[in-house]
Amino acid sequence: MKRLSKLMLLVMGYGLLVVVLSSILSYPASAQGPSLPVRVTNTGAQAVPTVAQGTTTVAGSVSVANTPSVNVINTPSVNVANNTSNPIPVNITNNIGRTPWWQSLASVSSGPPIGPSSYTVPSGYRVVIEYANVHAIYSRNDASPGPTLGTYVPEVLLRVVPGSIGSEFDIELSPAEHVFSTTGRFFAASLPIKVILLPGWVIDVADNAADDPNSGGGSLLVYLSGYMEPAP
DSSP: OHHHHHHHHHHHHHHHHHHHHHHHHTSOOOOOSOOOOOOOOOOGGGOOOOOOOSOOOOOSOOOOOSOOOOOOOSOOOOOOOOOTTSOOOOOOOSSTTOEEEEEEEEEESSSSOOSOSEEEOOTTEEEEEEEEEEEEEEEESOSSOOTTTTOOOOOEEEEEEOTTSSOOEEEEEOOEEEEEOSSEEEEEEEEEEEEEEOTTOEEEEEEOGGGOTTEEEEEEEEEEEEEEEEOO
């Protein structure tokens, strides 16, 4: 009976020891001492990948390689500091193919030719005339001033022949007198106009100097300027 009591005490003591040990082993361990900073000494060849959060300021030069897609959102202001020695290539999206254009046209009633008498718009292009400069010189047959001397003002016309799609129409260019004498008169004008010429259209200039009974003939020279561009 005593032996049985000792055996039971031994078993109970062993069980109690197991319970105590299991409770100790299952208790969570806590870090000891204050927390310390961690410094990563990797080089650029062994960079640690990170993900930026929020607003990030980047100093120095930034290289974007492998032609990725870069999205700029929230319509921020982007300043480009390139100068003329390092310009940024651009593409012109408006007025593509537009080039400056000018043409002189002449009409001579006496004397040698002083310029082309007409102009034809090239195929595949259109011309927009924006300015006209008129110079007209007329000699006179009457040697002495009379009551009608200087009363005649010539009518200068820019004549447009729109190919085969319509009839000729005229645009009046009214010059003002600048010099008057008993032997000749000089007229000039500089004025803005707006004339659109399509491919194949022809223009020339003319005046009505022959309507002046005292006119001995003269010359008319008109300078036209604007731009040429591919026809739509």
